[in-house]
Amino acid sequence: MKTGVIGLGLIGGSMALDLRGRGFASRVVGVESNNLSAEAALRLGLVDEITELEKCIEQCDLLIVAVPLDAAVKMIPYILDRIGDQVVTDVCSAKEKIDEVVRYHPHRSNFVSAHPMAGTEYSGPWAALPGLFDGRAGIICNAEDSGTKPLEIVKDLYDCLNMRVIYMRAAHHDVHTAYVSHISHISSFALALTVLEKEKNEKNIFDLASGGFSSTVRLAKSSAEMWAPILTRNRDNILTVLDTYIEQLEHFKRHIVEYDEAGLKETIRKANKIKRIIR
Amino acid sequence: MKTGVIGLGLIGGSMALDLRGRGFASRVVGVESNNLSAEAALRLGLVDEITELEKCIEQCDLLIVAVPLDAAVKMIPYILDRIGDQVVTDVCSAKEKIDEVVRYHPHRSNFVSAHPMAGTEYSGPWAALPGLFDGRAGIICNAEDSGTKPLEIVKDLYDCLNMRVIYMRAAHHDVHTAYVSHISHISSFALALTVLEKEKNEKNIFDLASGGFSSTVRLAKSSAEMWAPILTRNRDNILTVLDTYIEQLEHFKRHIVEYDEAGLKETIRKANKIKRIIR
Numbered sequence: 001m002k003t004g005v006i007g008l009g010l011i012g013g014s015m016a017l018d019l020r021g022r023g024f025a026s027r028v029v030g031v032e033s034n035n036l037s038a039e040a041a042l043r044l045g046l047v048d049e050i051t052e053l054e055k056c057i058e059q060c061d062l063l064i065v066a067v068p069l070d071a072a073v074k075m076i077p078y079i080l081d082r083i084g085d086q087v088v089t090d091v092c093s094a095k096e097k098i099d100e101v102v103r104y105h106p107h108r109s110n111f112v113s114a115h116p117m118a119g120t121e122y123s124g125p126w127a128a129l130p131g132l133f134d135g136r137a138g139i140i141c142n143a144e145d146s147g148t149k150p151l152e153i154v155k156d157l158y159d160c161l162n163m164r165v166i167y168m169r170a171a172h173h174d175v176h177t178a179y180v181s182h183i184s185h186i187s188s189f190a191l192a193l194t195v196l197e198k199e200k201n202e203k204n205i206f207d208l209a210s211g212g213f214s215s216t217v218r219l220a221k222s223s224a225e226m227w228a229p230i231l232t233r234n235r236d237n238i239l240t241v242l243d244t245y246i247e248q249l250e251h252f253k254r255h256i257v258e259y260d261e262a263g264l265k266e267t268i269r270k271a272n273k274i275k276r277i278i279r
Numbered sequence: 280m281k282t283g284v285i286g287l288g289l290i291g292g293s294m295a296l297d298l299r300g301r302g303f304a305s306r307v308v309g310v311e312s313n314n315l316s317a318e319a320a321l322r323l324g325l326v327d328e329i330t331e332l333e334k335c336i337e338q339c340d341l342l343i344v345a346v347p348l349d350a351a352v353k354m355i356p357y358i359l360d361r362i363g364d365q366v367v368t369d370v371c372s373a374k375e376k377i378d379e380v381v382r383y384h385p386h387r388s389n390f391v392s393a394h395p396m397a398g399t400e401y402s403g404p405w406a407a408l409p410g411l412f413d414g415r416a417g418i419i420c421n422a423e424d425s426g427t428k429p430l431e432i433v434k435d436l437y438d439c440l441n442m443r444v445i446y447m448r449a450a451h452h453d454v455h456t457a458y459v460s461h462i463s464h465i466s467s468f469a470l471a472l473t474v475l476e477k478e479k480n481e482k483n484i485f486d487l488a489s490g491g492f493s494s495t496v497r498l499a500k501s502s503a504e505m506w507a508p509i510l511t512r513n514r515d516n517i518l519t520v521l522d523t524y525i526e527q528l529e530h531f532k533r534h535i536v537e538y539d540e541a542g543l544k545e546t547i548r549k550a551n552k553i554k555r556i557i558r
Contacts, residue, residue: 070540119491121491179473179474179477179492180474180492181491181492183470183473184470184491184492184494184495184496185491186528186531187466187470187495187528188491188495188550189527189531189546189547189550190524190527190528190530190531190550191462191463191466191524191527192550192551192552192553193527193530193546193549193550194458194462194520194523194524194527195458195459195553196549196550196552196553196556197523197527198458198520198523199556212398212400212460212463212464212467212497212498212501213458213459213460213463213557214557215463215494215495215497215498216463216466216467216494216495216497216498217463217553217557218491218494218495219491219494219495220550220551220553221551221553221554222491222547222551223547224543224544224545224547224548224551225544227543227547228540228541228543228544228547229540231531231534231535231543232535232538232539232540232543235535235536235538238535239532239535239536241473241477242528242531242532242535243532244473244476244477245469245470245473245528246525246528246529246532248468248469248470248472248473248476249465249466249469249521249524249525249528250525251469251472252465252468252469252510252521253518253521253522253525255510256510256511256514256517256518256521257514257518259511259514260511261349261507261508261511262507264503264506264507264510264511265503265504265507266503267468267472268468268501268502268503268506268507269503270472270475271467271468271469271471271472271475271499272471272499272500272501272503273471273475274471274474274475274496274499274500275500277475277478278492278493278496
């Protein structure tokens with residue numbers, strides 16, 4: 001299947017790599033507005049060719065939109081306006097906004113709203129990794145609005161990427177990702193800012209590789225271009241989770257202020273229950 | 280050197296393993312109040328024998344106290360009361376409290392206040408790992424209060440564990456660890472509690488292995504027995520950092536409330552600077 005990948009960052013690039021390498025795509029046509037990224041994607045063998053969006057739409061049977069959310073909400077309707085029987089899918093991590101812009105489109109059934117839940121804290125085509133999606137969850141939202149053939153093709157795509165397909169309502173998805181992904185990023189960004197603030201005054205005192213800091217702050221390296229639109233467009237869900245998170249921190253603070261070791265132990269033991277549901 | 284390890288959890292057990300395996304210790308004598316842990320430590324070959332504290336003190340040249348902080352503040356003076364020319368060291372992660380209880384002890388110079396900055400989120404002798412300390416920072420506090428020979432022995436101990444020795448004031452250490460270790464743990468505990476709170480109402484919606492959640496919540500598995508005393512005994516430093524952390528989260532919240540994508544991008548780019556100082 002001739003496959004177009006629009007946006008050759010970490011996600012688009014990694015998809016291109018595996019779809020090409022594993023024989024799903026007979027040819028991968030890339031679209032990338034940043035020239036440096038486009039050249040790198042060619043040089044790294046992520047795609048067979050780079051072309052313009054309109055030419056990519058003409059040539060391909062399947063179009064994967066892998067640009068940041070704010071660009072995607074404009075680009076997806078633009079693409080749907082120009083297709084015949086091609087299949088279009090996306091990779092965005094806030095699905096209600098996507099649903100809003102496609103819901104009444106005459107080509108809605110050609111579109112499959114999807115979110116492959118995988119990634120690293122790095123970005124750009126140079127961050128692309130083979131096998132990035134293996135074993136992870138591939139979420140398909142509002143499947144009843146997609147046609148049978150488009151759904152089958154996107155399921156095959158996720159099969160090729162070794163993903164477990166999960167079906168969800170867009171609204172449910174956005175609550176879910178606010179909890180399991182978006183709040184983790186905010187928590188990491190804030191941790192990085194806290195330490196950087198301190199570091200201004202006391203140079204070189206930190207041995208940051210130790211003490212668990214590295215793992216909790218890993219996500220703070222994530223791209224501003226990708227994350228700012230996600231945080232504003234999944235606003236209400238994120239604010240709910242963020243308020244709960246701040247309350248939990250205030251709860252810890254009260255225990256510490258009061259030297260309440262017993263209360264702290266009880267609270268930490270509650271938190272330990274995360275072992276039960278995390279793999 | 281005949282080495283006593285008092286407390287055979289993750290840290291004590293891992294030390295015992297490498298000190299024995301790498302030939303630093305001619306014999307490792309363990310002390311462990313939990314019978315199940317004591318038996319496991321013997322069975323896993325972490326120690327040559329298990330004995331009582333008083334017998335361990337008599338037999339050994341070097342005593343490593345690796346019990347939780349609240350037990351250590353009582354146990355270290357008790358041991359110092361009973362030694363001749365033996366060397367005593369600890370592994371606690373809040374050093375001012377330790378300094379308080381040893382400062383005026385007649386055997387203060389036999390004691391080396393130390394903190395090997397390594398660990399995992401697991402605990403108990405079954406969590407012990409060979410090579411756990413390789414390449415990490417071994418912090419020695421208030422070295423001028425320790426004798427020359429005790430300092431040399433503890434430096435050799437850390438050399439054997441492949442640690443980089445760093446000298447610091449206890450007060451400075453406690454500020455440092457509040458930033459690089461203690462706040463990371465609070466941030467993770469609170470994240471786990473936030474998600475668990477939600478999970479009560481909506482069973483099985485979470486695919487928690489994805490979306491960066493696993494890495495930010497990893498530390499939430501850490502032991503309540505170890506962490507409650509650290510958080511109360513490094514209280515003032517932790518409260519300062521925690522207040523800054525909550526302010527940073529409120530700052531994020533304001534941007535999100537106001538749909539301020541430009542402000543979010545700027546804030547996230549600031550947080551990205553953590554790349555510069557983390558390895």
